[in-house]
Amino acid sequence: MTTTSPLAQRPGAVVAEGATVAAHRVAVHYGDPLREQRLLAEGAGLVDRSDRDVLTVPGVDRLTWLHSLTSQHLERLADGTGTEALVLSPHGHVEHHLVLAELGGTTWADVEPGTGAELLTFLQRMVFMLRVEPALVTDAWALLSLVGPRAPEVLAAAGLPAPEDAYAVAALPDGGWVRRVPSLGDGGATAFDLLVPRDALAGRADALTAAGAGSAGLDAYEALRVEARRPRHGVDTDHRTIPNELEWLRTAVHLEKGCYRGQETVARVHNLGRPPRRLALLHLDGVSEDLPAPGTPVLSGTREVGRVGSVVRHHELGAVALALVKRSVAADADLAVGGSRAALDPDDLAEEADDTRTAARDRVRAVRSATIGR
Structure with a gap:
């Protein structure tokens, strides 16, 4: 059964239409995504990420058990720290991506x-x-996720810890924890995840709002991601x-x-040194x-050279997408x-020659001019 988060029932909240795999529906925006x-x-x-x-x-x-099952080195994961890990298929394909927190004798993931039940079944079998x-x-x-350069200030005003190191985890007074995670957006917006009892979700959100945080929907978070x-x-x-093919080779x-x-x-x-595709x-x-x-083909002429995943309207960049494309795709390709x-x-072309990057910048300007000229 699917339920709607109490934060998605507040004035101005808009919940995504259509089918959802999540057990708990959240607000995609509160009236003004940009x-x-x-x-x-x-x-x-x-941001309510309780889905x-x-x-x-x-x-x-x-820890030794999770160490043996995942791609990450976990057997000496210290209390009060976190990381990312992957569960892979026997052929190395990604089956699950876990964001972890180790605190007080329990590992949280x-x-x-919609993927938790499948992961639990796998873990129970092992x-x-x-x-x-x-x-x-x-x-x-x-x-919940608290994002922005003023996020540490808001946590302090709410009387909550604000870990300084990446993936550091600190306990919250009434249960749960706060975990610092990598910054979002090219501007490096500071980001924290807070895990709270579900029956205290609305109260914790109210306290953070009173401390200076504004409400933002999942669409805003996705754009910066x-x-x-x-x-x-x-x-x-x-x-x-x-x-x-992804940054997970570095982080997970x-x-x-x-x-x-x-x-x-x-x-x-x-x-x-040559994965078949790149993000x-x-x-x-x-x-x-x-x-x-998501899943729409990326074409170069009539040839399929990749597939898009997340597609968003960014407040500065316009319409942008993450895509897995073949390594052979030219930097200035007409896609x-x-x-x-x-x-x-x-x-994304740091290893390319200067003239190639210049051609790619010209290509981006041509594409974006079509948006501006609408």
């Missing part, structure tokens, strides 16, 4: 909406005789995705660790009112997505 993006980029905005699934793994064997008790606790715990080139599993990935994979499912593929492709930011002309859906002209962002 203003909400600027709030996250320049001030402090509170994410949450799992706990208590038990004395939890938040994952994509318990054997070990002292671990994985559980899905989404109905009891909810995730896309700008930062941070992928989402199941949206920016497909059944063929391997970690080497420990390359000196072996003996986990899919490790041979990761090591082989890393040693060769890139695409600029779209934005002529159509309807943005392309199309769902009838829209598209161009690779030149900031």
Whole structure:
């Protein structure tokens, strides 16, 4: 059964229409998505991300057990810290992306909406005789994100800790925790995740709002996430995705660790240095009112050279998308997505020659001029 978050029932909240895989529906915006993006980029905005699934793994064997099952080095994960990890298929394809927090003898994992039950089934099958008790606790715990350069100030005004180091985790007074996560957007907006009891979600949000945070919907968060080139599993990935194609090779994979499912593929492709595809930011002309859906092919002429994932309207960049494209795609290629002209962002072309990057910038300007001239 699907329920609606109390924060999505407040004045001005708009909930996405259509089918959802999440057990808890959240607001995509509160009436002004572009203003909400600027709030996250320049001030402090509170985003309801309580649609994410949450799992706990208590038990004395939890870290060595998770270490053996995932791509990350976890057996010595310190209390009060977090990280990211992947569960891979035997062939190295990404099956789950976990954001972890280790606190007080329990490992917490938040994952994509609707994927927690499948992950729990996998974990339960791998318990054997070990002292671990994985559980899905989404109905009891909810995730909020506080984003913006004023986020530490808001936490301090609310009497809450604001960890300074990436993925540092601190306990909250009434249960749950606050975790610092990588910044969002090219401007480096500071970001924290807060896990709170679901029945205290509205109260915690009120306290942060009183401390200076504004309300922002999921659309604003997604726009800054896309700008930062941070992928989402199941949206920016497909059944063929391997970690080497994404930033997860840096954030969620420990390359000196072996003996986990899919490790041979990761090591082989890393040693060769040529993953089949790469994640890139695409600029779209934005002529159509309807943005392309995740999975829409990226075309170079009549040839399919990739697929788009997250597609957003950014308050500065216009219509942009994350896309997995073949490595052979030229930096200044004439691309199309769902009838829209598209161009690779030149900031993703650091290894290319100066004249190639210049051609790519010219291509982006041509695409964006179509949006401005609408």
